Amino acid sequence: MATAATDKFTPDVDIELVAQPDELQLLPGRPTAVWRYVGRVLKGPADALQTIPGSYAGPIFRLKTGQKVRIRFLNRIRQPSIVHWHGLIVPEQMDGHPRDVVPTGGEHLYEFEVRNRAGTYWFHPHPHGHTGTQVYGGLAGLFLVSDDEERAARLPDGDRDISIVLADRTFDAANQLVYEGAMGGGMMGGMTGFFGERILANGRPSLSFPGAAGAYRLRLLNGSNSRIYRIARSDRKSLVAIASDGGLLAAPVTRPFLVLGPAERAELWLDFHDESAGSRIALIAEPLDFGGPGMGMMGRGRGAPAQPAAPQAFALFTIGKGAGRQALPNRLADLALATVPRETQRREFALTMGHMRWGINGRTFEMEAVAPDERVRFGDTEVWEFSNRTSMMAMPHPMHIHAAQFRVIERLGTPPGLAGLRAGFLDGGVKDTVLVLPGERVRVLLTFNAFRGLFLYHCHNLVHEDMGMMRNFRIA
Numbered sequence: 001m002a003t004a005a006t007d008k009f010t011p012d013v014d015i016e017l018v019a020q021p022d023e024l025q026l027l028p029g030r031p032t033a034v035w036r037y038v039g040r041v042l043k044g045p046a047d048a049l050q051t052i053p054g055s056y057a058g059p060i061f062r063l064k065t066g067q068k069v070r071i072r073f074l075n076r077i078r079q080p081s082i083v084h085w086h087g088l089i090v091p092e093q094m095d096g097h098p099r100d101v102v103p104t105g106g107e108h109l110y111e112f113e114v115r116n117r118a119g120t121y122w123f124h125p126h127p128h129g130h131t132g133t134q135v136y137g138g139l140a141g142l143f144l145v146s147d148d149e150e151r152a153a154r155l156p157d158g159d160r161d162i163s164i165v166l167a168d169r170t171f172d173a174a175n176q177l178v179y180e181g182a183m184g185g186g187m188m189g190g191m192t193g194f195f196g197e198r199i200l201a202n203g204r205p206s207l208s209f210p211g212a213a214g215a216y217r218l219r220l221l222n223g224s225n226s227r228i229y230r231i232a233r234s235d236r237k238s239l240v241a242i243a244s245d246g247g248l249l250a251a252p253v254t255r256p257f258l259v260l261g262p263a264e265r266a267e268l269w270l271d272f273h274d275e276s277a278g279s280r281i282a283l284i285a286e287p288l289d290f291g292g293p294g295m296g297m298m299g300r301g302r303g304a305p306a307q308p309a310a311p312q313a314f315a316l317f318t319i320g321k322g323a324g325r326q327a328l329p330n331r332l333a334d335l336a337l338a339t340v341p342r343e344t345q346r347r348e349f350a351l352t353m354g355h356m357r358w359g360i361n362g363r364t365f366e367m368e369a370v371a372p373d374e375r376v377r378f379g380d381t382e383v384w385e386f387s388n389r390t391s392m393m394a395m396p397h398p399m400h401i402h403a404a405q406f407r408v409i410e411r412l413g414t415p416p417g418l419a420g421l422r423a424g425f426l427d428g429g430v431k432d433t434v435l436v437l438p439g440e441r442v443r444v445l446l447t448f449n450a451f452r453g454l455f456l457y458h459c460h461n462l463v464h465e466d467m468g469m470m471r472n473f474r475i476a
């Protein structure tokens with residue numbers, strides 16, 4: 001177990017992060033039992049961690065590219081756990097692989113340099129078979145990275161830099177969380193996922209921003225176990241997106257709505273300078289339902305959703321006076337169009353179903369196993385194709401790769417009934433998770449030039465992941 005601090009590593013920021021049980025007043029009446037991450041800065045700037053008052057959502061890490069961070073993780077929940085830094089590129093022993101779980105009372109020491117560009121990353125548990133339960137219980141937080149390029153873009157900051165984690169939850173009559181994951185959801189639950197009845201923002205039904213004026217940077221994470229959202233403005237004006245999972249887009253793009261699958265992030269530029277004082281503008285998260293088993297490829301509004309939830313106005317802005325004007329930069333980052341070098345190695349990963357379980361190329365997770373077609377050469381650039389064409393059951397799968405950020409280069413085979421959703425993707429940006437719709441083949445371009453070792457790739461529908469829709473790959 002890597003728990004002893006090394007003298008070779010001198011951290012700029014030293015943090016203690018505890019996963020522990022707690023009780024919070026989320027609904028009127030009885031408090032809700034949750035798990036949450038509680039953090040403390042031991043060394044370095046105090047604002048490296050920011051707590052969200054009254055929320056189970058973890059502390060927000062705020063670090064800069066190039067900073068060295070040490071995080072001592074203490075597990076005080078009654079299940080084995082380990083923390084994964086989703087989207088961050090770190091050495092294998094720091095990545096939170098399920099084989100590194102620590103028991104209740106155990107700890108794990110992370111030491112790494114922040115190598116990623118500025119962006120909205122996050123962290124969550126990654127024990128095999130229990131990730132869904134633990135994330136659902138409240139263990140997740142944002143990890144925000146800034147860098148010089150981002151500072152040069154002069155985006156709204158301070159209280160104009162807003163972070164919202166969307167997640168769906170079901171509460172029982174005593175206000176306690178209900179989760180039916182891999183084992184509890186019955187056969188169908190394991191195949192579709194878990195869909196909570198209420199959509200929450202940072203653990204609250206909605207967030208209010210009175211006296212809103214001028215421009216905001218709004219970071220969104222879909223922290224749901226399985227649910228996909230369509231996000232739009234209540235006044236039907238289009239959205240301006242400035243960043244995807246792995247940081248700023250080359251330039252702002254306009255979208256009628258956004259589609260955000262589990263683990264995906266998007267950043268919006270919201271500008272209220274020409275809205276009249278007193279008007280109210282909401283952001284709405286509408287669940288996207290894809291129908292149940294045997295229903296074929298269904299778009300929004302058709303077919304029976306697994307478990308419905310009402311659309312939720314999760315952020316409410318009441319426009320105030322004195323809306324200052326801040327110009328939206330027309331260039332955000334130096335991000336070239338992704339081009340595939342000739343002779344690039346290609347691999348196909350078929351999203352498969354066998355014995356009532358999702359898999360990848362017909363396989364399910366094995367703790368240390370790496371198949372011959374899961375070995376990549378350090379330094380190589382490859383095209384990975386995720387092919388969602390099983391005839392058994394039509395479901396979207398949010399596919400995630402560790403140890404790299406990627407570019408989406410092609411999205412093929414979108415069925416006509418789902419083609420409308422494409423207007424809501426941020427495929428032009430840097431990504432680490434991509435929603436692969438039923439019938440689609442999505443090709444991503446990635447380079448394995450950071451670290452050698454054993455890393456994961458998997459579906460981020462946490463019910464699918466816990467049931468084994470996850471594999472190792474080795475960079476050697």
Ligand code: C2O
Binds near residue numbers: 400402
């Ligand atoms: Cu966010 Cu392997 O996970």
Ligand code: CU
Binds near residue numbers: 084086400401402
């Ligand atoms: Cu990850």
Ligand code: CU
Binds near residue numbers: 397398459460464
């Ligand atoms: Cu899946």
